[in-house]
Amino acid sequence: MAGIRSRLCFLALSLLSTVHAFYLPGAAPHDYHEGEPVELFVNALTPMIAGHDDAKLKSLINYDYYNPAFHFCQPEGGPKKQPESLGSILFGDRIFNSPYDIQMLQDNGTCRLLCIENVPPHDAKFINDRIREDYAINWLVDGLPAAEMKVDQRTKEVFFDMGFNLGDDEGEFAETPALHNHYEIVLRYHRPRPDVYRIVGVLVWPTSRGGPQVAQPEGEVDCISPVPPLILSETQNNTVRYTYRVMWNESDTAWATRWDNYLHIFDPRIHWFSLINAVIVVVFLCVMVSMILVRTVSRDISRYNAIDLSEDVQEDWGWKLVHGEVFRTPQNPMVLSVLVGNGAQLCAMVAVTLVFALLGFLSPSNRGSLATVMMVCWTFFGGIGGYVSARLYASMGGTNKRRNSFFTATIMPTVVFAIVFLLDLFLIAAGSSGAVPFGVLPFGAAFVELYFVLSSLFASRAYYAFGFLALTAAIVALTTATVTILFTYFILCREDYRWHWRAFLTGGGSAFWLLAYGIVYWASRLSLDSFSSTILYFGYLILLALFDFLITGTIGFLATYWAVRRLYSAIRVD
Structure with missing residues (x-):
């Protein structure tokens, strides 16, 4: 018997050596190499609850990212719709490609001009109204939503709040909302093995940069010098310059746990x-x-x-009394x-x-x-x-x-x-x-x-x-x-x-x-x-x-x- 048990144990160990791990459908990691293009997709703009405790949701209407009234920069050849599941479509997702040019571990700290758009007065009012309603821009990179890093005031925990504000209408911008037109994009990556990289976090810090448009060499933009915020006028045409900067940060977060920072319970x-x-x-x-x-x-x-069946008269009571009626058709x-x-x-x-x-x-x-x-x-x-x-x-x-x-x-x-x-x-x-x-x-x-x-x-x-x-x-x-x-x-x-x-x-x-x-x-x-x-x-x-x-x-x-x-x-x- 001991010999049989030892053979069975050896057989079990040999079978374990042939077992391979697998990922659930649609959940396999994407391995990037240095310089490989990283696609940034845009999704519909959605209303969000502002960060303060007494904030309320102000709308339930979603808007396409490439809605003409927003005047966002479009990719060369026009936006192309990405394939989506039926449930994604029904819940308002509208995913398109974008003009953002991102390569793995490239453009670290380089500020780039995306495009310059002209916004007429009636569209400026539309944008300002959406800013006052706390609308958020939604991006997707490698299946992860772009987020802002925030701190839970109750637990003091750091978490990623999905989406980032279209503009700012608090504090000094309460009366005249400021449009965010510059994006600091921080992509976190994990290196499971040499020369292989996986994206485990997407953070965006939007800011509003207005002031006069200064001529710059092609592709070079000054996004560091302090400038006044971009306030859209509702009485005259507006010139909006969209810029962005991509930075890469290595992280200890494994690909399998990259959603942990996003899935935050507030209490x-x-x-x-x-x-x-x-x-x-x-x-x-x-x-x-x-x-x-x-x-x-x-x-x-x-x-x-x-009850004695020999008695001529039997009296029922309670729930037994309706035994002949309880299954009657209602x-x-x-x-x-x-x-x-x-x-x-x-x-x-x-x-x-x-x-x-x-x-x-x-x-x-x-x-x-x-x-x-x-x-x-x-x-x-x-x-x-x-x-x-x-x-x-x-x-x-x-x-x-x-x-x-x-x-x-x-x-x-x-x-x-x-x-x-x-x-x-x-x-x-x-x-x-x-x-x-x-x-x-x-x-x-x-x-x-x-x-x-x-x-x-x-x-x-x-x-x-x-x-x-x-x-x-x-x-x-x-x-x-x-x-x-x-x-x-x-x-x-x-x-x-x-x-x-x-x-x-x-x-x-x-x-x-x-x-x-x-x-x-x-x-x-x-x-x-x-x-x-x-x-x-x-x-x-x-x-x-x-x-x-x-x-x-x-x-x-x-x-x-x-x-x-x-x-x-x-x-x-x-």
Whole structure:
């Protein structure tokens, strides 16, 4: 036996020597060599929350980087759109190439002229308005977003805040915003082995440099001497000179951990406190429901089953009294089965998406991967929704199965399409890059950890705490199921058999709290001046509440359906 074990150990070690590491799709590093071109891509301009504590989001409209009103420098031959995922397009990304000329480890400290643009008065007003709304410029280098280095005032930790301001409207520029037209670009690189370099950080310090235009030799620019800021006049033409300087800094950060500086939690205690609070609540509910179902229901079942059958008259009471009515067909069984079927489809979509996220497939470097996976899962899980809807409809005595299948497959997508289509019209009217091309519309959104999810959706912040999200989703599902079962038991004890719709509405009641929280978030964290932004926010909020209503309503109904069948199958009915 010892000889066999030694041979097995030797075989295992030999197999381990043949194992090779692999990267998840779309997450492999790019190895650069000195002098190799490094492409800088530009993305849509997005509104951001300013750095101070009382700052609010002022808009929800995204704008193309090459929107003619901005007058940004264009690459030779015109901008070329880069390939993007479906989810990236739906969430407003519009990625193009740029005229910035960057080579690995080159141009360290050399200031270069990018272009000189003429900005007329009406476009100057457009730019100034976007500066006052705290719009941010978004660049991408090797899959990493350009960021500004900032310090968290609570924890004093240094982090990278994605995007950088279009201009400055604070302090001395409060009345007349200053446009940032010079960019100090610092690229951090890591050297895993000799003559091989990997980009692990992209930092940009924008500044405003105005004053008279001094003639300089071709390609040489003075970007060090102090000059007044660039103030765009809204009454006359403006000349804007865009300049940049590239610097390279070696870093100890490995490529695999380069996102750590970007994914910053402003108050990590919020996650833990909310999670612990939710765990306490769900444990309390589970204990309470268990006490009711195990002690009270077991006692009732034993008492019912112990009735002497020899007696001529037997009197039922409590929930047993409605045993002949509890499975009677409820009102509008078609509508109920369609809602439950669509809710089951959404539940499967959320569950599988969370599994992919926990396994690391939804890396922030794969832009739009979350939305893409959710829509693909929604499409493939149509069979689950159809099966649950048809099975429930048949169990409630429904006979028109074709109509049930048709409504299950069409009503929910039609409602979502109608809402998003109307919102898309507002985006098109506002000239937003977030306007979706007709035919391709979003169908899903996350619904838990509301503050962080809403910040991710509306404030252009990356969301990555999928472990917390999965735990919170599990807690929400368990809480919904236990609360709905408990309330249904109380209904049956009152000798009321009409539990079907009440179970669904009780489970879906959390959607109204989500809607209320969204209103609080709008009042406390947003300052939307335009009518279009307000309509967009509440339109997306209604969609989130609708999805939450279907998901939690389905969880509550199916849990109650299972509990009621188990309950009445345990008693003797004569």
